[in-house]
Amino acid sequence: MLEARELSKSYGAVKALDTVSFRAVGGEVIAIVGDNGAGKSTLLKVLSGAITHDTGQLRVGGELVDFRSPHDAEQVGIEAVYQDLALVNTLDVGSNIFLGREIPRKGMAGRIGLIDRRAMRREGREALRDLLGVEFPTMRRTVEMLSGGQRQAVAIVRSASRLEQRGRGVILLDEPTAALGVAQRQRVGMLIKRLASKGHLVVIVSHDLPTVFELASRIFVMRLGRLVTELHANDSDLSTLVGLITGAIEPTDITKVVADDDATASSDINRSSRGTK
Amino acid sequence: MATADTTKVVEADDAVSAPVRALQIGRDYGIGGFFFLLLLIFSLASPTFLSGPNLLGILTAASVVSLFALAEALVVIAGAIDLSVVPIAALVGVIVALSLNAGIPVWLAVLIGLGVGFLCGLLNASVIEFMNMSSLIATLATLTTLTGVVLLITNGKPIFGVTALAPLGQGRTLGVQNPILVMIATYALVGIVMSQTKFGNRLLAVGGNAEAARRAGVRRRFYVFAPFVACGVISAGAGIVVLGRLGSAQPTFANSILFDAITAVALAGVLLSGGRGSILKVLLGSLIVATIANGLVLLRVSSFWTYVTTGLLLAVAVWADGAVSRAIERTSLSTEHRKEAARA
Amino acid sequence: MDRDKKRRAALAVISGTVLVSVLTGCANSGGTTSVNKGTIGFITLNQTQEIFISQTKAAQQWADKNSYKLLVGDPNNDPLTQANIIDGWIDSKQVDALLIGPVDEKALLPSLDKANTAKIPTIVSSGLDKPQNDHQGVLVVDWNLFGRNAGEALAGCINERFGGTAKIVILDGPELPGDIVTGRINGELQKIKELSPKSTVVAQQNGQGKRLPSLDIMAALLLANPDITAVTGTNDDSMIGVANAFKAAGKDPSKMCIVGLDATEEGLALVKSGEFYATVDLQPIQQILDGLKLLNDMKAGSVAADARRIVVDTKIVKATS
Ligand SMILES: Nc1ncnc2c1ncn2[C@@H]1O[C@H](COP(=O)(O)OP(=O)(O)OP(=O)(O)O)[C@@H](O)[C@H]1O
Ligand SMILES: [Mg+2]
Numbered sequence: 001m002l003e004a005r006e007l008s009k010s011y012g013a014v015k016a017l018d019t020v021s022f023r024a025v026g027g028e029v030i031a032i033v034g035d036n037g038a039g040k041s042t043l044l045k046v047l048s049g050a051i052t053h054d055t056g057q058l059r060v061g062g063e064l065v066d067f068r069s070p071h072d073a074e075q076v077g078i079e080a081v082y083q084d085l086a087l088v089n090t091l092d093v094g095s096n097i098f099l100g101r102e103i104p105r106k107g108m109a110g111r112i113g114l115i116d117r118r119a120m121r122r123e124g125r126e127a128l129r130d131l132l133g134v135e136f137p138t139m140r141r142t143v144e145m146l147s148g149g150q151r152q153a154v155a156i157v158r159s160a161s162r163l164e165q166r167g168r169g170v171i172l173l174d175e176p177t178a179a180l181g182v183a184q185r186q187r188v189g190m191l192i193k194r195l196a197s198k199g200h201l202v203v204i205v206s207h208d209l210p211t212v213f214e215l216a217s218r219i220f221v222m223r224l225g226r227l228v229t230e231l232h233a234n235d236s237d238l239s240t241l242v243g244l245i246t247g248a249i250e251p252t253d254i255t256k257v258v259a260d261d262d263a264t265a266s267s268d269i270n271r272s273s274r275g276t277k
Numbered sequence: 278m279a280t281a282d283t284t285k286v287v288e289a290d291d292a293v294s295a296p297v298r299a300l301q302i303g304r305d306y307g308i309g310g311f312f313f314l315l316l317l318i319f320s321l322a323s324p325t326f327l328s329g330p331n332l333l334g335i336l337t338a339a340s341v342v343s344l345f346a347l348a349e350a351l352v353v354i355a356g357a358i359d360l361s362v363v364p365i366a367a368l369v370g371v372i373v374a375l376s377l378n379a380g381i382p383v384w385l386a387v388l389i390g391l392g393v394g395f396l397c398g399l400l401n402a403s404v405i406e407f408m409n410m411s412s413l414i415a416t417l418a419t420l421t422t423l424t425g426v427v428l429l430i431t432n433g434k435p436i437f438g439v440t441a442l443a444p445l446g447q448g449r450t451l452g453v454q455n456p457i458l459v460m461i462a463t464y465a466l467v468g469i470v471m472s473q474t475k476f477g478n479r480l481l482a483v484g485g486n487a488e489a490a491r492r493a494g495v496r497r498r499f500y501v502f503a504p505f506v507a508c509g510v511i512s513a514g515a516g517i518v519v520l521g522r523l524g525s526a527q528p529t530f531a532n533s534i535l536f537d538a539i540t541a542v543a544l545a546g547v548l549l550s551g552g553r554g555s556i557l558k559v560l561l562g563s564l565i566v567a568t569i570a571n572g573l574v575l576l577r578v579s580s581f582w583t584y585v586t587t588g589l590l591l592a593v594a595v596w597a598d599g600a601v602s603r604a605i606e607r608t609s610l611s612t613e614h615r616k617e618a619a620r621a
Numbered sequence: 622m623d624r625d626k627k628r629r630a631a632l633a634v635i636s637g638t639v640l641v642s643v644l645t646g647c648a649n650s651g652g653t654t655s656v657n658k659g660t661i662g663f664i665t666l667n668q669t670q671e672i673f674i675s676q677t678k679a680a681q682q683w684a685d686k687n688s689y690k691l692l693v694g695d696p697n698n699d700p701l702t703q704a705n706i707i708d709g710w711i712d713s714k715q716v717d718a719l720l721i722g723p724v725d726e727k728a729l730l731p732s733l734d735k736a737n738t739a740k741i742p743t744i745v746s747s748g749l750d751k752p753q754n755d756h757q758g759v760l761v762v763d764w765n766l767f768g769r770n771a772g773e774a775l776a777g778c779i780n781e782r783f784g785g786t787a788k789i790v791i792l793d794g795p796e797l798p799g800d801i802v803t804g805r806i807n808g809e810l811q812k813i814k815e816l817s818p819k820s821t822v823v824a825q826q827n828g829q830g831k832r833l834p835s836l837d838i839m840a841a842l843l844l845a846n847p848d849i850t851a852v853t854g855t856n857d858d859s860m861i862g863v864a865n866a867f868k869a870a871g872k873d874p875s876k877m878c879i880v881g882l883d884a885t886e887e888g889l890a891l892v893k894s895g896e897f898y899a900t901v902d903l904q905p906i907q908q909i910l911d912g913l914k915l916l917n918d919m920k921a922g923s924v925a926a927d928a929r930r931i932v933v934d935t936k937i938v939k940a941t942s
Contacts, residue, residue, distance in 0.1 A: 090485035090552035100494035338837040433674030531831040580827030
């Protein structure tokens with residue numbers, strides 16, 4: 001349902017994305033890993049319409065799309081949690097969660113644009129509790145006064161609750177658990193699994209490789225803007241992945257691994273990874 | 278009003294420590310407290326000050342400044358600034374005066390005037406958005422250009438003998454001067470829009486963090502244009518009120534008016550970085566500016582002291598607002614850390 | 622994206638240039654004639670106040686008729702800017718003659734010396750009492766006399782309508798250097814004291830020479846002192862605010878004593894309708910035309926020193942006169 005073909009994006013001389021292609025379908029959890037500056041966030045931002053790519057094609061549900069803004073991406077069901085969270089510091093928690101799709105008041109008042117702040121606070125509080133198990137004593141606090149983890153929770157809940165209102169969609173998560181405590185991390189993992197089980201496509205970017213293995217079925221490795229390879233989580237292991245990310249293992253060694261789902265091949269890689277070290 | 282919900286902490290709130298709450302109350306109600314202090318001082322110093330007619334007089338004097346301040350506040354909340362509010366009002370005053378003198382009916386002339394304000398706002402926003410200019414430079418250009426245009430139209434001469442708007446500018450309803458009612462109605466409308474509507478919520482969001490708002494699916498461009506257009510229309514309203522009060526349209530206004538309006542906005546704690554702003558406080562800020570001017574006249578203090586007082590007040594208010602905000606941040610962060618330490 | 626930005630910037634620059642050239646083109650097309658007797662640099666306090674705009678217009682007409690080119694400067698009430706503009710004109714040899722209404726004559730002395738060294742005939746309108754050198758002519762405007770006229774009119778009105786006793790308000794400002802505002806105010810105070818000794822000045826406030834601030838100030842003063850009956854100050858404009866304040870307080874301005882200064886079109890209309898008791902006329906247009914004629918003579922050949930000193934006539938305009 002989400003397909004990228006030869007996506008490229010340059011910042012001056014820096015090729016942040018270099019002919020990246022992949023396909024993914026609803027119900028999957030895929031992960032994108034890579035070192036700092038590999039282009040992971042750039043890829044996610046292209047997919048969410050936050051930035052536009054230079055060349056290449058993007059298809060959603062088979063249809064060619066041309067996102068001019070995140071608004072466009074949202075229309076076809078793509079939600080994103082950004083690495084920098086993209087919250088409005090000066091607004092309160094409820095307003096942030098419902099920004100862009102505020103809850104209207106009932107009846108005539110709602111039709112002329114009046115919004116129900118109380119409902120936004122209440123539903124925001126419930127979503128935070130139900131989705132992540134986070135209790136917010138007050139929803140009136142502005143986001144600037146929240147801790148890093150609380151901010152992250154708000155950003156995740158905002159996107160996840162939007163997605164839950166759709167039949168099928170895509171959620172892009174850039175380092176969703178970086179600032180979270182242990183319990184909240186687990187809740188995010190559960191949330192991701194649940195979203196996938198409902199048929200949504202989940203794309204996560206993370207440096208937390210054990211979690212990546214636990215959640216994702218496929219793992220894309222990026223290096224210097226290129227998507228160098230793709231692994232199946234259940235027939236690879238941590239050290240292979242680390243090797244691929246750092247460049248200790250060359251992807252050419254593994255392309256055949258992905259081609260034939262062979263357990264022996266993956267142990268080959270383990271050997272070769274040891275060999276190069 | 279706009280952030281009544283976002284900054285006020287009314288409910289018992291165990292997450293916010295007592296000192297933070299005290300500081301927040303200081304920040305949120307400080308301006309109201311200051312206003313009452315000012316009323317107290319002047320009423321002790323001058324017997325006339327607290328009389329009904331004088332209070333109405335302050336409100337009448339505040340009506341024009343407060344409209345300019347409101348127009349400016351909308352733009353500042355959106356994270357920009359508009360230096361052209363006064364010449365927009367001058368242009369509108371002149372055009373409405375000429376229309377009325379040409380025999381155009383009052384309602385149509387007023388509509389034309391508001392339309393001119395709308396177009397001026399549209400022009401400002403277009404230059405900023407499509408030519409990638411900062412609002413400061415763009416509206417500075419508009420300020421100069423419009424001043425020139427008005428002088429070209431009028432040859433520098435006021436257009437006088439315009440009586441058709443006297444009921445608006447000089448009449449009273451139930452004993453209250455009509456400009457005061459215009460002020461209250463406009464503030465009520467804008468206050469509700471900013472605090473209760475989708476539009477207000479999104480405008481605050483774009484002012485606070487345009488990119489974040491865009492990523493949340495808000496059509497950013499609309500919210501770049503809207504505040505300037507609203508600012509143009511409200512400035513036009515101010516120009517029409519002035520025309521009504523004076524029965525004549527001046528090509529240039531006193532220099533102090535833009536300064537007074539920006540002072541009122543700053544007193545209200547509407548930060549120039551955008552995203553924050555209470556419409557009620559902007560009204561209070563305007564009333565403070567008008568009250569100081571009035572009180573010092575009544576005390577027959579040299580008018581130079583008005584400048585000194587307003588200037589100092591502005592500096593102190595902005596400083597205090599910043600200091601209190603920083604203190605809140607520090608205190609709430611340190612409680613956060615303490616809690617975290619306790620948890621570990 | 623980046624290229625887009627550059628294109629927009631280029632567009633902005635181009636459209637700006639077009640706009641400027643169109644505007645300057647319009648400005649220049651006014652003064653072209655076949656024979657050209659030279660360029661007159663014309664500079665007054667600003668180009669935003671009615672009185673100066675009408676002076677500039679009259680000067681332009683005179684120049685067109687007499688085959689001069691007119692170069693107009695706008696210092697926006699700033700003495701330093703004015704000096705800079707004049708120095709620039711002299712240094713770049715753009716002007717063959719100068720007519721100057723100084724913002725602050727003291728700040729202008731170096732520029733006037735410079736004009737003398739360059740042998741450029743110069744008329745200084747107001748501020749100087751007599752020509753300082755052979756290339757200089759002066760229009761002597763006595764701002765104090767101007768104010769004394771206003772004070773005299775006000776005292777006359779107080780005697781006529783209030784038996785010689787009144788509570789008076791003076792609205793001064795804007796804060797200009799030099800004598801232009803202070804001269805008026807001092808003259809007024811002097812005559813009031815002299816001709817209406819029983820009256821008191823209850824307040825002197827800054828009306829900024831504009832009607833809106835003057836209206837607000839006067840409205841407040843009338844509440845504190847409902848028995849204020851006489852007002853004068855800087856100019857007609859501020860007195861228009863005063864007349865409005867009287868009306869708003871339910872008082873008929875034509876029964877009060879309001880004296881304006883400058884004799885603007887609107888001021889004269891209000892004198893006629895009775896709202897102003899009087900306004901004082903400095904004959905701004907005639908003054909400029911006299912100055913230009915003198916400048917023309919000085920360019921043609923030397924003019925005797927006493928002929929290079931023109932005293933500007935001021936006169937009180939009342940409804941009856
Ligand atoms: N707005 C920008 N302007 C210029 N260069 C940029 C911009 N955004 C990203 N880049 C560059 O593009 C490359 C990819 O950046 P990106 O943020 O996608 O990396 P990342 O894989 O998300 O890294 P990290 O793990 O540190 O988040 C980097 O070299 C970065 O410097
Ligand atoms: Mg990143």
